[in-house]
Amino acid sequence: MASNSIDEKGNHGVTTLLRRLAIYLFTAWTTITVNFVLPRLMPGDPIQQLIGKLQGRVTPEMIAAIKAQFGQGLNQSMWTQYVHYLTQLLHGDLGVSITLSSPVSDVLSSQIWWTVGLIGVGAVVSFFIGTALGVFFGWTRGSRADVVIPAATFLQSVPYYFLGTILIMIFAATLHWFPLMGAYDPTLSPEWSWTYIASVLRYGELPLASIVLSSLAGWMLGMRNMMVTTMSEDFVLMAVAKGLSRRRVMWHAARNAVLPSVANLALTIGLLVSGSLLVEQIFNYPGVGNLLVNAVGNEDYPLLQGIFLLITFTVLGANFLADALYYVLDPRTRTAAVH
Amino acid sequence: MSLTDANLVLHVSNFSVDYGYADEAIRAVTDVSFSLGRSRVLGVAGESGSGKSTLVYGLTRLLRAPGVITAGDVRLRLSGAREGEIIDLLAATEDDLRAIRWSEISIVMQSALNALNPLHKIGKEFDEVLRVHDGRLSKSQRRQRAEELLALVGLQPDRLQRYPHELSGGQRQRVMIALALALRPQLVIMDEPTTALDVVTQREIVSELHELRERLGFALIFITHDLSLLVELADEIMVMYAGRIVERAPALDLYRAPRHPYTLGLMESFPPLSGERVAMTGIPGSPPNLKTPPAGCPFHPRCAYAHDRCRNEMPPLNDIEDGGRSVACWLHDPASPVEVPVSLSRRGDTTPGGVK
């Protein structure tokens, strides 16, 4: 009978999350479709040219496979081709890499872990360090610590490939503190041994540092801004008025200020991954970024497409995780307001 | 200059606050003095920009940058374990202040929605202040205390499980009041706590406040722009204009017999709910811009009784009559060339409702 509002939207938080999921699924479908359409619609017919170049260099079976994948010389309607393409994707069939002569899915599954390990760890580490620094510099705004701001701004603007190259030049080539390039000592072979793992860690240090260094400043500056904004909220002043310790007041502010950073996480993951793909090129590190550049150089279209799909899906998955994290952190997304 | 009378909780003298520094500074509060007795209610009335909020945030050292306290002396008599001790709030260290905050002085801000941490359940707000200031309480004791406090303001204990955005405006403000009383402070400051609420809710909260104060005996500084509300609630009222106290008097005296033209104007700005309908004028003009305050009395450009002296000289806040009244107006100076109008010279014991 008596009720506070005529139309209660009880669980709109979950609805929001489901909407995000729907958007990501739609994006995944769009990516797949773009992947299907691009080679077929581009001016100059790049696939026809590729097949021309490949004649005699690879087996006729492979040429047939490529033709099938890109719909060359088949008198099938676009629609039939599209259905065929989707069916193959659902079975995990991404075609065959021209340069490596093995299924794209195999190539990717052997290389993806290097990328996920390096970029994933780099992203998490830089997010946490950058956010913590942002909290600190936001809290101490107006003090001498402010001098880091212009420096961070500059660091943020340094292109990643330049930063990586300079790091190699200084710390690997000149000071010899770190190995030059690669993912592990080339004299070792991959196995589950302590020497091998230690070597992987050792070789990962500089690439990891470069990723952290290049994305740190962005998180830091963003978090500092949010911290400054949040500190002018009444509830932070309230925390002071309640006689809480400085640490506790800072925690009140930081916990709220981090929310926009988390909300931005989804937006930034794409940028971060894009930038970090270069790490493999510069450090000659295995992984999909390296594969991607090589695939472009070799006009290995099946591999190129497979990588693109893989990266996109990974980013979409990460985006969804970030959205879910936000949902967990902010109670306001979970329950409707009473007004 | 100090807190000699044991019945006084707070003594403020010659308190001034600036906003900004050097060339950009403006004077937000000028030369405010008053004292507050135990369990007394002091009302501060004034419009936006009159400095009423700046005054209390300044006193408690909570004023944000670029606010700077430029003069004055603020003393607080402590209670409880430190009974009898007197602390100089302007000389206090951060640790000193932290120790007395909330346990001796608590504050209720205008918007409870903004003042409550949006990520904390209501229960956590109570738990936090109780834990920080009294480490001896167990978790269940703190919870029990929180439930008692909610009951005090007429809220169900299940509200402790709610987030601020899940409560209505009135409920949130009740939570704030309960929170402010959590440590039994002897001084509570309320900055327009009911302005954002409907009149009916305001009435409920103000009535509750009355009962609570009678029961718990805390002193209260209550800020509002609604003079009628203050007359009901306060023992004594200070009217502020352009950063200064222009009139100070016991509440009923102020209401029945205002002495400052601005106080009179404010009263005549609220149409009455009964009696004949007559045309009223309010106060002509608008409140002064503090960046370019007028010379002399800041109210003179809007004052019907202004004379030369008002345009050039700032009137001091002088005691008049007996009964602890004071007013800052040249009109009440013996040398005033303008005769004090009847509306500003009425006796304080005239029947209520005389101001129409």
Place this chain on the structure above:
Amino acid sequence: MKSLRIPRSPKVIVGLIILGIFVVLTVIGPWIAPYDPNANTFIPNLTPSWEHWFGTTTLGQDVLSQLLVGCRVTMVVGFIAGLVATLISIAVGLAAGYMGGRTDEGLSLLANVFLAIPGLPLLIVINSYLPAGSQANPLVVGLVIALTGWAWGARVLRAQTMSLRDRDFVEASRIIGEKRWRIMWSEIGPNLLPIIAASLLFTILYAVGVYSTLAFLGLTNVSTWNWGTMMYWAQSNNAALANEWWWLAPPGVAIALVGTSLALINFGIDEFINPRLRAAGLSARQRRRVGLARRPRLGFTPVLRQSTVDPKKVS
């Protein structure tokens, strides 16, 4: 529009000066370049000297000349991509934010898709399918970059338009009978200017970065000089291993400086949009001058036993 004044802080001024220098170099760079950037007739691997301010490359080319010539292409692509992307984001953001309903659903979905797809890989894929002639054409590359870079601005503008749409002055315009496009253009538009400016700066920054990255990967025509191709050649000739810092540093620092200048200008805009960011703090020197012992801390209002206000003003 007096009230749209961006605060003139030192940061903004420094940013404008740096950006101004690069804009001038964009115009006159190729004319003042001392040598032909392609000429490989100099002694290789020279460290900086009076003849070659930034030294020479392993291939015997003059680094300064490459930098100056490359400035134009880099900046022009960045600005074109930034402008086009911003125009798209204004159109999409305003329409989605103001119209709401179906229009909003559709446009927002489009923007969300573009936001979620990682830009650089998409760009690499599109670029690799482009005919060789188009890959070499900076204009085409710029437009493709714009295509991948508009969504962020559109999202921010949409959010801001939506908050403005519900503001009373927009409703007041509807009440007096103002037409829809006119409300968008004449009432909401001017209020969006700071955000449009910020969005423009960001997309230029993004475009310069992405374009030079593509060039660094050798995915644009490597014989067109821009700052990315300089790094490409340096990388493929192992400049880092040979410690040839004078070859690596100029293009990298140039990009970083352009980025920094845009970010510095954006600080000013940020402070305009969000007044809470405005420097409430004083420098140590200013503090000493007004007599504050230390930085004002939250919840501990400083006590300064003398007013800084001119006593005459308070009388």
Place this chain on the structure above:
Amino acid sequence: MTTRGDIVLDARHLSRTFTARREKGFFKKKYGQRAVDDVSVTLRAGEVLAIVGESGSGKSVLARMLARIVPPTSGELWLNESQIDLSARRGIDYARHVQLVLQDPFAAINPVRGIRHTLERPLLIHGANKGDVVERSRDVLASVSLTPPDDYLERYPHELSGGQLQRVNIARGLAVNPSVLLADEPISMLDVSVRLGVLNLLRELCDTHLLAMMYITHDIASARYIADETAVMYAGQVVERARGTAIMDAPVHPYTQLLINSVPNPDHLARRDSGASEAKASGFNLDGCRFSPRCPQAMDICHGNQPPEFDLGGGHTSRCWLSATDEQRTAVSIATR
């Protein structure tokens, strides 16, 4: 030729229900989802009708429906004795006759456009001659006592005080010479000392231009000061209405009584029973009298049956079963049984 008391705008049985709305981004709609339920109001030339209610009572939605920027779900609207086709889009002509002045002057005037722009737009939209526009802007500024007008024309909103801005806001509404002026809480955002000035201005404009005015407020004392007729709204319905000061002097509906008793009033310092508790303070009833959950005098009939508007004579009505005769109550009880 209009004469005082002529009916200008007549709204009959207006209702508005807000159906469940999808969440759009992070922004909420301004007015809540509570409906306006079967409200009829009549605006007469040269008279002020005050609508008094708490936030969420539906008073702002009502004003927006009269201005036709929120379409009613049902009901009729008559302007100058001709019925308005509510299914059609609001034409420019309707906007010329009926103007709405919004509450917050700081928000209602575009902060980045000058005062001149704000005043000229309505004139230009409604076909004023470009040459006359400046002159007419000056006139309208003078009519809201912003003199000399040239001091204000070239200024920006942030250079004016709240009271001055609200006058500009009213001037914009007046610029096209409307016959109806709807003022939505025009003084609630203003400094106390300038409120009466604006109220007096509205009353004066109403009298001199024979405007049909609706004054929306939560402050019942200001309604008493300015209005010829007052209607009290609660949860989307008009619960009591009367001409003159009858509502304040002799309130009949328990809600009106509660409202009046809640207003701070030092003349009646006797402590009022707050009776504050959550059960009473929240909620309204959709089946019976909307106020019944909070009503101290609620009877059985109130919880299950919506009271109609009972005529108490002299234009005073109350939507309360207390005002019904015994026969009326019995009839309803029997019917529902």
